[in-house]
Amino acid sequence: MKPYYLDYASTTPIDKRVLSEMIPYLKERYHNPSSMHLSAIANKKAINEAREKVARAIGATPKEILFTSGGTEAINFAIKGFALKHPNKKVIITTAIEHKATLKTVAFLETLGYQAIYLSADKEGFIDLEELNNHLNEDTLMVSIVYANNEIGTVQDVEAIIRMCHEKKIVVHLDAVQAFGQIPIDVKALDVDLMTLSSHKFYGPKGVGALYVKTGIELEPIIHGGSHENNLRAGTENLSGIIGMGKAAELVIAELASIQKHYRELQADFHARMIETFPDVKLIGAPLGEKRSFNHLSYSFTGIKGHELHYQLAKLGISVSTGSACSANEITPSHVVQAIHLEEERQPCVIRITFGKYSKLKDHPQIIRLFQKAITELKA
Ligand SMILES: Cc1ncc(COP(=O)(O)O)c(C=O)c1O
Incomplete structure (x- = not known):
């Protein structure tokens, strides 16, 4: 059959060219990027090259890219991290058609006293910009929206959403897990504040993702431990995964x-x-x-x-x-x-x-x- x-x-499936870049980091280049010996320092450099590739693929600067264990963690980090860092605001606006990673993160914050607003969608899956505008006010902490919907494929008018939120100085997180690799994304032109990517959706390995964090946007770490990822996301890096994600991002944009x-x-x-x-x-x-x-x-x-x-x-x-x-x-x-x-x-x-x-x-x-x-x- x-x-x-x-x-x-x-x-x-993983692209063969991605896999072959990863293999040395699973074999002879196994050294912990946080160690201080020469092979380890070379691996740290390789991580930063992968960071540059991911950054270049979305028009960001390398220091704005934080590697995570995937899209789910990046979404958790964006929403919880921003909420914890800005405890004076308690209203999170999202939509009724988000991925569960967003819905359950927001639902968890509701148990901590946050208020969630779930925007409705029309029959084609578009949110109503007027409804969004009516909800934006000084109590709004942030807006989190899925760029391209995973279930029904609808691509939101994210330019208009971001413009509208920024007029009221409200931060926007985009779940671009399904959008990246299909739609060219320039974070500077979009002026998005936070954006989630997941490597296994664009021919890279599973278990690695990234959060774009615009310079000036502050997050509270949600995973505590060592000083990895600029003190924002602790844990020994998924070295081969990150190398693979960098290569996958480079290839998907070139092609x-x-x-x-x-x-x-x-x-x-x-x-x-x-x-x-x-x-x-x-x-x-x-x-x-x-x-x-x-x-x-x-x-x-x-x-x-x-x-x-x-x-x-x-x-x-x-x-x-x-x-x-x-x-x-x-x-x-x-x-x-x-x-x-x-x-x-x-x-x-x-x-x-x-x-x-x-x-x-x-x-x-x-x-x-x-x-x-x-x-x-x-x-x-
Ligand atoms: C729109 C969207 N967001 C988030 C995720 C979660 O990403 P990951 O599988 O990397 O945790 C997915 C995965 O299906 C998705 O489609």
């Missing part, structure tokens, strides 16, 4: 134009085939175009459950997702499809298909045939 991987938003072109072709072709083959299928989230992730399609069906289709497809060698992979074992409709008010009967029938640079257009006819087989079997 030939496997077809259509779950790149969940994670990407962004061709990646975008490939994603768009895959997306347009697959979508055309889906709507032609399954008349009852409904695209969820923003329409194809600039306001949707280029590698992302999410559909709802009628009369079949998303998790059953997911399982049936898996038996035929196709990997998709029923929403956020992090909540894949929950069979209740995801918080995102509920928040965008998808018709109730369609809510449990959602699947997500995401492409990547190793996806092949020529596989689409066979994948669609396997979808037909899976759906026919489920409806039988």
Whole structure:
């Protein structure tokens, strides 16, 4: 059975060029970057080169990049770290369609006495800028928004959001985990304050991410220990992971134009085939175009459950997702499809298909045939 991987938003395979840069740091270059001997100092230098690569990829300066254990930790650090450093303000604004890393971080802060405002989203997954504006005031601590939604692919108008927040001097954190590697991001042009990246979403290794912290923005550390990462994030560095993330960031930016072109072709072709083959299928989230992730399609069906289709497809060698992979074992409709008010009967029938640079257009006819087989079997 030939496997077809259509779950790149969940994670990407590592690029071979990234892996080969990492291997020496797992073997002979194992030295602790905090030690003072020569090999260790060379490793510290290698970390700072990786930091430069990540910084360059988003238009930041190296000292504005802090390495973390991934997107989840970077989000926790951005929100908790900023909240703890600025205890005089207690209102956090976010949206009802965030990744769980944001929602649970904010919910945790609510247990400590913070107040959370969850902005609503329309049927396509866009937040209402007027609603945001109405909530911004002197009590607002910060705004945290997902740039490109992992479940429905909607890309928010982050320029307008940041402009609006800055008019009232309110700090913005962007969860750019799904956006980076698809959309060119220049943190200086955007003027964003805090931004989260995760390496395994752009052909780098898992378990490493970064938080961009604009010069002048102060955070309280949330992981205590040694003086790593400029005294802000303790713990011996994930040396090979950081080297890999640096290389992955460098490659994805160098190849962004061709990646975008490939994603768009895959997306347009697959979508055309889906709507032609399954008349009852409904695209969820923003329409194809600039306001949707280029590698992302999410559909709802009628009369079949998303998790059953997911399982049936898996038996035929196709990997998709029923929403956020992090909540894949929950069979209740995801918080995102509920928040965008998808018709109730369609809510449990959602699947997500995401492409990547190793996806092949020529596989689409066979994948669609396997979808037909899976759906026919489920409806039988
Ligand atoms: C939008 C978004 N934010 C945050 C995360 C968490 O990132 P990580 O897997 O690196 O912890 C994910 C992962 O799926 C995501 O899609």
